[in-house]
Structures are given as C-alpha cells and as structure tokens.
Amino acid sequence: MANMPSIPKGTRDFSPAEMLRRKYIFRTIEAVFQKYGFLPLETPAMENLSTLTGKYGEEGDRLIFKVLNSGDAWRSVSGEVREMLTKGEEVHPGRLAGELSEKALRYDLTVPFARYVVQHRNEITFPFKRYQIQPVWRADRPQKGRYREFYQCDADVIGSKSLLNEVELVELIGDVFAALDLQVVIKVNDRKVLSGIAEISGQPERVVDMVTAIDKLDKIGREKVEEEMRTKGITDAAISEIAPLFELEGTWMEQRPKLEQWLASSTIAQEGLRNLSTIFNAVGTRNGATLEFDPTLARGLDYYTGAIFEVKSQEGNMPGSICGGGRYDDLTGIFGLKDMSGVGISFGADRIYDVLLETNKFPAELGGSTRVLFANFGEKEAIHCLKLLRTVREAGIAAELYPDPVKMAKQFKYADDKGISFVAIIGENELKQGIVTVKEMKSGEQKAVKEEDLLSIIS
RNA sequence: GUGGAUGUAGCUCAGUUGGUUAGAGCGCCGGAUUGUGAUUCCGGAGGUCGCCGGUUCAAGCCCGGUCUUCCACCCCA
Numbered sequence: 323m324a325n326m327p328s329i330p331k332g333t334r335d336f337s338p339a340e341m342l343r344r345k346y347i348f349r350t351i352e353a354v355f356q357k358y359g360f361l362p363l364e365t366p367a368m369e370n371l372s373t374l375t376g377k378y379g380e381e382g383d384r385l386i387f388k389v390l391n392s393g394d395a396w397r398s399v400s401g402e403v404r405e406m407l408t409k410g411e412e413v414h415p416g417r418l419a420g421e422l423s424e425k426a427l428r429y430d431l432t433v434p435f436a437r438y439v440v441q442h443r444n445e446i447t448f449p450f451k452r453y454q455i456q457p458v459w460r461a462d463r464p465q466k467g468r469y470r471e472f473y474q475c476d477a478d479v480i481g482s483k484s485l486l487n488e489v490e491l492v493e494l495i496g497d498v499f500a501a502l503d504l505q506v507v508i509k510v511n512d513r514k515v516l517s518g519i520a521e522i523s524g525q526p527e528r529v530v531d532m533v534t535a536i537d538k539l540d541k542i543g544r545e546k547v548e549e550e551m552r553t554k555g556i557t558d559a560a561i562s563e564i565a566p567l568f569e570l571e572g573t574w575m576e577q578r579p580k581l582e583q584w585l586a587s588s589t590i591a592q593e594g595l596r597n598l599s600t601i602f603n604a605v606g607t608r609n610g611a612t613l614e615f616d617p618t619l620a621r622g623l624d625y626y627t628g629a630i631f632e633v634k635s636q637e638g639n640m641p642g643s644i645c646g647g648g649r650y651d652d653l654t655g656i657f658g659l660k661d662m663s664g665v666g667i668s669f670g671a672d673r674i675y676d677v678l679l680e681t682n683k684f685p686a687e688l689g690g691s692t693r694v695l696f697a698n699f700g701e702k703e704a705i706h707c708l709k710l711l712r713t714v715r716e717a718g719i720a721a722e723l724y725p726d727p728v729k730m731a732k733q734f735k736y737a738d739d740k741g742i743s744f745v746a747i748i749g750e751n752e753l754k755q756g757i758v759t760v761k762e763m764k765s766g767e768q769k770a771v772k773e774e775d776l777l778s779i780i781s
Numbered sequence: 782g783u784g785g786a787u788g789u790a791g792c793u794c795a796g797u798u799g800g801u802u803a804g805a806g807c808g809c810c811g812g813a814u815u816g817u818g819a820u821u822c823c824g825g826a827g828g829u830c831g832c833c834g835g836u837u838c839a840a841g842c843c844c845g846g847u848c849u850u851c852c853a854c855c856c857c858a
Contacts, residue, residue, distance in 0.1 A: 331849070381856055384782070430858090462857075463782080464850080472858065534856095621857085642858065670858030699816080734818035749816060763818070 332462070332470025342688040347502070347671050347678070348455055351475045354498045355453040358490060360477045363452040365434040371426040377433045377625070377656070383416065385460045387470075388423035395422045427459040431476040432625075432653065432666060439480055440657035448481030455671075467642055467673050478666030480654075485597060487665045488629045488649065489604040495633055495645060495667065496611040502674070503683050505636040506644070507612045511619040512598050512629050513648070515581070518591020519567060522584070523560035532556060536567065537620035544568050567617055574602050574615040581617070597629060612636075627651040631667060638680040644673045691720070694744040694780050695737045698724040703748050710746070710758070710773060717777055737763060744780045 329335065336344060352362075368389060375383050391398050399407075399421045406413050428434050431454045439446060455475045464470060477494065479487045492508060499506045516536075520529040531554040535547050542550075548561050566584050570577050578595065585591035598615065605613055611633075621630055621643075628649030635644055647667030654662040678684050694714060696707040707723050714721040724733045737745050747759040752770070760779050761768040771779060 328849080379856090381782095385856080458858085460857080463855095465852075468857075474858065644858075646858070668858070673858060697816085729815075730817050731814085732818095736818085738818040745817080747816070751816090759816090761817070766817090766819085768817085 330470070332464035332468075334469065334471070342691075343679070343684050344671065344675060346684065346688050347674055348473075348475070350501045351498055351669055351671070352453070352455060354494060354501060355475075355477050357497070358451075358477070358494050360451045360453040363435070363438065363454045364456060365428070365431075365438055365454070367427055367457075368425045369428050369434055369437065371420065371424050373437050374426050374429055374433060375420075378429060382429065385462050386429050387427040387459045387461050388419050389425040389427065390423055391425075398422065398424075428456075429460060430458050431456060431474050431668065432478065432650075435476070435478060435480075435666075436653040436664075437657055439662065440654050440659045443659060446481075449479050449487075450481055451477070451479045453477040467640060467676055469672060473671040475669040475671055476666055478664055480662055480664035480666075483663045485600045485629075486604070488597075488601050491631070491647065491665065491667050492601065492605050492611075492613060495631070498645075498669065499611055499633070502678065504674075504677065504681070505611075506633050507614050507636055509614050509616040509619050509632045509634065510598065510601065510629060511616055512594035513626050514590045514594030514597070514628060515585070515617065516594075516620065518585045518588035518594060519564060521588045521590065523556075523563040525556060525560045528554075528556055528560070532560075532564070533620040536564075536618045539568070539618045570617055574598070577615060577617070594628075601629065621646055621648070625650040625653050629665065635677045637683075638677040640673055640677045640680075642673060643670070644677060645669045691741045692722050693719050693742065694721045694746055695733070695740075695742045696721065696723040697730065697733050697745055697747045697749075698727045699747075699749040700727045703750070703753055706753060707746075707748055710748075710776065714777065714780070717781065719777075719781060734763075746776065746780075 371386075371388060374386055378385070399418075403413055403418065403421055435452065435454065439450065453476060455473065457471050457473050459471050462468060462470060477491070479491075492510075495506075495508055516533050517526065517529050520526045520532050523532070525532075532551060535550040535554065538550070539547050551561055551564075552558070566580070570580060578599065581595055582592070585595070602613065602615070616632075619630060619632055621632055626648040628651065630648035631646060632643045633645035634640075645667060647665070649663065649665040651663045652660070653664060654660075696704075696711060698704050698707075704723060704727070711721055711723055724736065734745060736742075743763060745761045745763065747761065749759075752758055756773055757770050758773050758776050759768060759770045760776065769779075
C-alpha cells in the first residue's frame, strides 16, 4: 500500500456496476426533459473566472475552484502586488487568486447558461428551453452526499414570464420521480411572499438574514431561529411581527386565507400569493408527487425572485434535497441583457443515486452486460465462433468471445463475475458435430443444440 | 473556512500496561477436477501499521506536525 495512487479529495471513481446505475438515472431524467420540449446544451468545464465571481455570494466565491494560469503564473501578477509580497505585506487572498488565475471550474450550470444566452442572444429563439447534464465543482469540505465533483441535471426556460412554466416544471419533477419509482414531496414557496414578510416586519432590507434564519426552523426550532435573527441585528419588534409565520400549518388551502389577511398591506406579498395560487390550482393532484406549500422554504436567495422549489425524498435517509429550483427575473442582467425572466430546476443525480441505492429502487435489469460468452478452445474453434458471434450480434444480443484459450474454470469465472447469462461451448467434439453446448449460468443447466438453434435458446 | 473523530493486507476489521517473527474473515493465486463458474476441501502470495519527525534500551500502541476519510457548523445538490 506504500505507493498506491489516489484521487483528489471529494472526487470519486465510478465502477462499471455504478455507471450502469448512474446512466439509468441520467437517461430517465433526460427522456423526461425531452418529453417536455427541452433541448440539450453543453458548456465548457472552465469559465472565465470573472464570469463566475460575485454570482454566488461571498460564501460561494470561496468555493469556486480556480485554475492556475498556465506557464509561469507568477508573471501575470501585477507589479503592485509583487511589491507588496516582497515587502512581506498581506495581500487579500481573493485579490491574489484573481491575479494568478483567470479561469475557474464551473460552480453550477445556471450561470454558464445565463452567459450562453447573453452571448448568443441573436441566434436564440425565445422562450429558450434547454437542459444540461454535466459535472460541476465546489471546493467545499466533503461530507455524506456532498462531493467536490458532482453532476447536476438542469432544465431551464428563459424568456417567458408565464407561470405555466412553473406548472410544467412541477409536472416534470413529478414525472421524473414517478419514472424512478420514488415517493417525494415537492415543497414550494415564493420569494415575493418572503419579501412581503420582511416588509411587514418593518425591516424589508433584512430579507436575506431573516429568511436564512427562518429556513432552519424545522432543524433548530423556533427559539433558535429567533435568537439567530437577534444576533444578526433584527429588532425584537420585527421578530414579533414575523411571529404569525411560525403558527401556520396545514395545507395551502388552509394557510392561504391567513396569509392574505396577515400580509394584506404588502402588495409584493399579495403578488407572491397569487402566483402560488395559480400554481396550486393548475397542478392539482394529478401526479404522484405531493405538492406542499412551505413558507419557511428559502434557498438560493442570490438570484431567485419568484417561485422556489425543493424536492425531498419520502423514502430513505437522505437529509438534503434531491432537486431544487426557482424563478429568477434578472440572471442575465449582470451580463448586460435586461428583462430576461427565467425559471429552472436542477436534479442532484448523486443524491438521487444514494437514495435509490439505499431504498433498493434500481431495476434488476439495467442492461449493459453481455448475454452470451463463447468459450475459447483454441485457434480453430475460436475462428469458427466468430461466425456465430456475428449472427448473435446481428440479432441484437450482446455477445463476446473469450480472447485467450485458457482453462475452462477461468473462462466460466469470467462469465460469472461479469453476470453473463449463457456460456456457449464449442470444443473439438461440438465442432465435428456442428453443435454447440449452451450452459445457463444461473440454473447450471446445460444442453447441446444445433448451431442454428442457438438463438432461440439464448434470446 | 471553524470544531471533533479516524487511518493496520485488495476489502471489512482484531491487535492487552509500549516488549521477540503483527493476526482473522472475505477476496486474489495455485491444486483436488488437462471441458465447467457460483458451492466444498487443501495449499500459497500479499503489510516500511497513512506520511514526516520526536520521546524511549524498545513504538502499530505515547507526543507533535501533515494528509485522507467521516461527523457537526457554515453553505449547498
């Protein structure tokens, strides 16, 4: 174990068995995306650092993987900074990183998408619906269900303000998890309702602090939430104005009248409530997933401005969300394109994988493995098998010939380890008689048939 | 980024108050069976005990540092 090679922290290898399961998730999601009219898009692993910085908040900037400038990176450092360093003065780490690096690995798929839309605005027909399934990187500290390299599966519609898009996305989420046979709850809220609550409290400028505290309600309880708001400098008066929020319970239909009354004086809150009403009415109860209003749902306040979603599994032990999204009114504004409202969702494939594995929801037959292995008895027999191999493959059956004429035990073990269903044996005897001995690995049963009957046995 | 735990064979883990040659199960390789895997029996290989340094006559075990993995926080998929 002395010089065993390894991979960077928070990254993973995926074995063939794992890849078959991962591919199953990806193709399920992709098929649903396409069914809803989304088309594929890919963007580079690296973006210009300036494209990414400042888009994910202060915390997010720290988590962006920067790529060191190629060649002698030191040469790109400005004279001013060099001087400071040689004098032993402290340089802000962000500033130094900015001088040593001009590229970074993408942190999510949404910002590169916004960049793409702005850059190609004249070629795109709006509303533009794209999906994107690619890895993203975060310099976070790894934990269960948290990796430094992981895949996101995004679908966004940009260039349409219609709430029908939100409705469609809710239906899409329902379809994906129905196809994966997983019971989930889709939580919804509207950022405008949260803004309205901040407005009512008298400290509208503190929405973010308020909401990040409120978001932890089910985790740390009401008292700790209020304590956190206090330490963040929110006044006691404001906190007591927020109080009704903690007393809300029940379904959307039950909560809605209370919210309307409580937030009557806030026009923005009323708009949010109307949006939610539209979504709830249109979605109804038609798909398997439960749609639930959650006034304490916050997420992604950096760019979300309207509806927000989060999906949690009702099966298994995954604490985090397995899918999330929302509406953003001005994502492209920072790149100079105004008035481009969009709404999107992102599936966390890695977490979905963990849930499906834990709850044993992967289909038994994932395909991908060979159905029949031709044993190799030597050059003459092997050459003869090539003809049969072609016939079997032309019938659409995955088949392979063991490449070396090694002893049978090894060839059978190969078939067993690889989960191959049948082994076709053509040795000296079979060759002479024009037959093939076929063994079914699972039952251990074996019979000799004419070569032309091989297909009917293995298919 | 803050705090805590962890690391012994390919994998999962034993290893006494510091004391001779560090063990087991599984896996791997070979044989029993020169045409049969999964099952059975027999045999074998494989470890600078994460890495660097320190204490000691003596370190897998004690101390310091470092890296990894895991847990909590922060944040998030």
